[in-house]
Amino acid sequence: MTVRIGVIGGGQLARMMIAPAVELGLDLRVLAEDEGMAAQLAATAVGDYRDLDTVRAFAADVDVITFDHEHVPQDVLRALVADGVQVHPGPDALQYAQDKLVMRARLAELGVPQPEWAAVCDAAELQAFIDENGGAAVVKTPRGGYDGKGVRVVRAGSEAEDWFSTLSDGDALLAEELVSFTRELAQQVARRPSGDIVAYPLVETVQRDGVCAEVIAPAPGTTDRHVLVAERIGRQIAEGLGVTGMLAVELFETDDERILVNELAMRPHNSGHWSQEGAVTGQFEQHLRAVADLPLGSTRPRAPWSVMVNILGGPTEGALEDRFTQALAEHPEAKVHTYGKAPRPGRKVGHVNVTGDDLDDVVYTARAAADEFL
Amino acid sequence: MTVRIGVIGGGQLARMMIAPAVELGLDLRVLAEDEGMAAQLAATAVGDYRDLDTVRAFAADVDVITFDHEHVPQDVLRALVADGVQVHPGPDALQYAQDKLVMRARLAELGVPQPEWAAVCDAAELQAFIDENGGAAVVKTPRGGYDGKGVRVVRAGSEAEDWFSTLSDGDALLAEELVSFTRELAQQVARRPSGDIVAYPLVETVQRDGVCAEVIAPAPGTTDRHVLVAERIGRQIAEGLGVTGMLAVELFETDDERILVNELAMRPHNSGHWSQEGAVTGQFEQHLRAVADLPLGSTRPRAPWSVMVNILGGPTEGALEDRFTQALAEHPEAKVHTYGKAPRPGRKVGHVNVTGDDLDDVVYTARAAADEFL
Numbered sequence: 001m002t003v004r005i006g007v008i009g010g011g012q013l014a015r016m017m018i019a020p021a022v023e024l025g026l027d028l029r030v031l032a033e034d035e036g037m038a039a040q041l042a043a044t045a046v047g048d049y050r051d052l053d054t055v056r057a058f059a060a061d062v063d064v065i066t067f068d069h070e071h072v073p074q075d076v077l078r079a080l081v082a083d084g085v086q087v088h089p090g091p092d093a094l095q096y097a098q099d100k101l102v103m104r105a106r107l108a109e110l111g112v113p114q115p116e117w118a119a120v121c122d123a124a125e126l127q128a129f130i131d132e133n134g135g136a137a138v139v140k141t142p143r144g145g146y147d148g149k150g151v152r153v154v155r156a157g158s159e160a161e162d163w164f165s166t167l168s169d170g171d172a173l174l175a176e177e178l179v180s181f182t183r184e185l186a187q188q189v190a191r192r193p194s195g196d197i198v199a200y201p202l203v204e205t206v207q208r209d210g211v212c213a214e215v216i217a218p219a220p221g222t223t224d225r226h227v228l229v230a231e232r233i234g235r236q237i238a239e240g241l242g243v244t245g246m247l248a249v250e251l252f253e254t255d256d257e258r259i260l261v262n263e264l265a266m267r268p269h270n271s272g273h274w275s276q277e278g279a280v281t282g283q284f285e286q287h288l289r290a291v292a293d294l295p296l297g298s299t300r301p302r303a304p305w306s307v308m309v310n311i312l313g314g315p316t317e318g319a320l321e322d323r324f325t326q327a328l329a330e331h332p333e334a335k336v337h338t339y340g341k342a343p344r345p346g347r348k349v350g351h352v353n354v355t356g357d358d359l360d361d362v363v364y365t366a367r368a369a370a371d372e373f374l
Numbered sequence: 375m376t377v378r379i380g381v382i383g384g385g386q387l388a389r390m391m392i393a394p395a396v397e398l399g400l401d402l403r404v405l406a407e408d409e410g411m412a413a414q415l416a417a418t419a420v421g422d423y424r425d426l427d428t429v430r431a432f433a434a435d436v437d438v439i440t441f442d443h444e445h446v447p448q449d450v451l452r453a454l455v456a457d458g459v460q461v462h463p464g465p466d467a468l469q470y471a472q473d474k475l476v477m478r479a480r481l482a483e484l485g486v487p488q489p490e491w492a493a494v495c496d497a498a499e500l501q502a503f504i505d506e507n508g509g510a511a512v513v514k515t516p517r518g519g520y521d522g523k524g525v526r527v528v529r530a531g532s533e534a535e536d537w538f539s540t541l542s543d544g545d546a547l548l549a550e551e552l553v554s555f556t557r558e559l560a561q562q563v564a565r566r567p568s569g570d571i572v573a574y575p576l577v578e579t580v581q582r583d584g585v586c587a588e589v590i591a592p593a594p595g596t597t598d599r600h601v602l603v604a605e606r607i608g609r610q611i612a613e614g615l616g617v618t619g620m621l622a623v624e625l626f627e628t629d630d631e632r633i634l635v636n637e638l639a640m641r642p643h644n645s646g647h648w649s650q651e652g653a654v655t656g657q658f659e660q661h662l663r664a665v666a667d668l669p670l671g672s673t674r675p676r677a678p679w680s681v682m683v684n685i686l687g688g689p690t691e692g693a694l695e696d697r698f699t700q701a702l703a704e705h706p707e708a709k710v711h712t713y714g715k716a717p718r719p720g721r722k723v724g725h726v727n728v729t730g731d732d733l734d735d736v737v738y739t740a741r742a743a744a745d746e747f748l
Binding site: 002015016018019020022023024025041042276277280281289294295296297298300302303321324325328329332333335336337338339340350355 | 729
């Protein structure tokens with residue numbers, strides 16, 4: 001019997017699982033939020049992932065459930081598990097990707113290096129944290145943030161009053177040390193339910209306006225020690241949190257040469273898009289293999305350097321098509337991946353991957369191809 | 375508007391167009407022969423490709439028509455063209471892939487090197503050809519043969535009596551010189567309607583029982599002259615026959631160091647499966663770009679060596695699944711591509727691609743992974 005993998009969420013991550021699913025012969029089925037989503041081709045159901053009946057009906061026809069995003073509520077996930085559905089990553093792991101306060105507390109238990117942090121319930125507590133941590137803090141809503149949303153740098157407790165005023169009783173915001181970092185890195189690992197883990201090369205990620213703009217694999221000029229530390233952190237978190245499937249650990253490389261955990265994602269992640277062409281086993285194939293409990297593939301890079309540059313939405317659909325053709329014409333080495341999304345300014349509508357022997361060349365070509373869409 | 379590409383035929387070649395179509399954002403639609411074909415996921419219609427009304431209805435909703443195979447009748451193709459449908463490759467080109475006698479005559483006009491050949495209408499004419507060509511001939515039915523079917527080596531005119539007896543008046547068989555060759559090669563090129571052509575590296579193909587078993591890219595130990603000759607032949611045929619999309623030219627490398635054209639295919643071809651991982655632009659993506667008249671991609675190899683080994687069908691579906699898991703477990707470097715076909719002895723149900731720096735290693739791994747399915 002062909003393994004049937006159900007993906008909750010019809011965005012670009014689900015879309016990019018289609019290609020490896022077809023080639024491996026896995027039966028991919030998507031529960032999409034709407035008609036016409038990025039993963040439309042594999043959509044076998046449309047509905048609300050927060051509704052247990054909808055999700056339960058979808059799960060009835062698959063062998064394993066996985067995700068395009070981390071927003072499926074815990075009660076829905078736990079009801080599936082109680083039904084006997086294979087869910088990867090499972091609710092116990094996903095809670096750490098869903099709630100940044102829970103994640104910080106668990107990483108502290110594991111002894112994983114991370115920024116100073118505290119749960120703060122009001123402006124006074126936040127001010128106290130700021131006073132103890134050099135006069136500034138990063139405040140985050142523990143749940144629901146992504147791509148820079150739900151994150152704010154503050155220098156006074158009062159600057160988060162609007163967020164505090166909407167908190168329910170007993171809830172808190174996450175305050176984090178404003179880390180002085182030289183650059184951001186990301187470590188990806190994949191873990192099977194059976195426990196096998198493989199690690200990808202450590203990569204450098206460049207953020208602009210809180211959104212991932214560019215990824216270089218491997219991270220240039222990294223010390224051997226940092227490569228080892230990052231991989232160990234990735235493996236430790238995957239095991240310690242019981243992650244199944246792909247795990248992305250976003251990291252700070254600090255001015256004083258430490259590696260600190262910034263964020264976690266338990267799914268294929270923007271920091272791993274380079275692996276589609278850049279690694280023997282791309283992260284979307286690896287995620288499918290991991291959640292289906294199939295043997296994991298080699299993470300060996302196919303080239304000395306791989307660079308990914310995101311395509312952020314331009315003005316109109318028509319123009320995007322023309323630019324697409326222009327990008328292909330000017331850059332025959334570029335692999336252009338599109339998400340089938342209507343462009344809006346700043347919206348991720350695709351990315352470009354380039355691989356090669358010379359980093360400067362690879363960076364130049366990837367940026368130039370992505371720039372055709374500006 | 376997203377380009378809509380309609381593929382006639384739902385086999386593995388159409389299936390393998392799905393992955394690049396999704397990534398490029400092309401809208402792939404397949405007219406499949408039946409439910410549950412290899413390209414089922416992209417099938418938007420099921421019907422007989424020989425029936426004009428069926429094909430016309432399918433073509434009404436796409437921007438360009440292309441093919442999984444070369445069997446669509448000329449009258450159907452020409453009716454589409456008369457309707458104003460973009461058909462790539464067009465009927466004028468496809469006739470040369472549909473009829474080996476027409477192909478031989480046209481290649482002779484172009485001056486392309488090929489085996490001695492003749493149209494023979496009866497056993498006496500075949501005997502005369504045999505007598506003139508060293509006492510043997512390869513007899514082929516001009517139409518409908520593939521994977522060794524419709525091909526027979528004979529040493530007497532009488533050995534093809536059964537085929538002659540079924541010929542219509544005025545029809546003939548193709549008699550070809552039995553070429554003494556050291557090995558078989560294949561040259562692929564892609565050509566856009568606008569005339570742009572790109573060539574792939576020359577590859578070596580190994581046939582067993584008339585079926586492609588293994589491909590090595592690039593062909594090991596090839597002289598520079600043969601590489602140039604093969605590429606020139608590929609370009610000359612693509613231009614001379616007006617091919618649009620992928621063209622595969624199967625070649626003999628003879629004992630006396632000549633390159634002769636054996637067969638043509640005007641679509642992605644088994645000899646190019648290696649390019650899925652082995653080249654910057656795989657042949658399925660390239661075919662889509664070419665038939666949609668989009669700029670062609672780089673054909674640069676991603677590794678010094680790529681090897682493709684076909685998986686020929688084993689006994690049962692259940693066993694194939696177990697072997698699949700075993701192949702992934704034992705060979706993390708192998709890229710296993712499956713066609714979603716029920717296995718039958720000798721039936722192509724998938725292939726394995728491996729790339730790397732050392733030819734012996736790459737050949738060993740690809741064969742070992744494919745052998746897991748025996």
